[in-house]
Amino acid sequence: MKKFVRNITSSSNLHKLITIKNNDEFLSKVMNSENPVIVNFHAEWCEPCHILTPKMKELVEHKDNIDLAIVDVENHAELVHTFEVKAVPAVIAVKNGLVVDKFIGLVDTSMIENLINKLDKKI
Structure with a gap:
């Protein structure tokens, strides 16, 4: 029984994927998050976005202390303006x-990994 409980506990530590619905959610789940957050500005019509987003999910999924937030640029003009997103995909x-x-x-996988490693440091 203990082994079963331990597995449930460890699986709950998987990273969180956050689909941003509004500015308040962005503030609470990204800007005020205790965990570092990779924010992926993307668009459904953007072919490179459909390659980058799954790759980022794959690289972040084993990092229980880093979250990944997805922002659809078509639905969040204010965030696009605030973060000066001029092209997609854009990642902050x-x-x-x-x-x-x-x-x-x-970008290539190593650049994404470098970004993740920079966030993973305990500084």
Whole structure:
């Protein structure tokens, strides 16, 4: 029985995937999050987004202390303006309420891993 309970506990520590629905949710789940958050600005019509988003999910899924937030640029013009998103995909890394890194476009896996590792540091 103990082994079963332990497995349930560890599975609940998997990263959270957050689909941003409004600005208040962005503030509470990204800017005020205790965990660092990778924010993926994407659009349904964007082919590179359909490649990047699954890759980011895959790389973040084993990091229980990093969250991934998805922002649809078509539905969140204010956030697009605030973060000066000029092209998609655009990715920002937020830690302690501050943007600590970002990249634009479809990038290779090592660049995503570097971003994740930067957020994973306990600084």
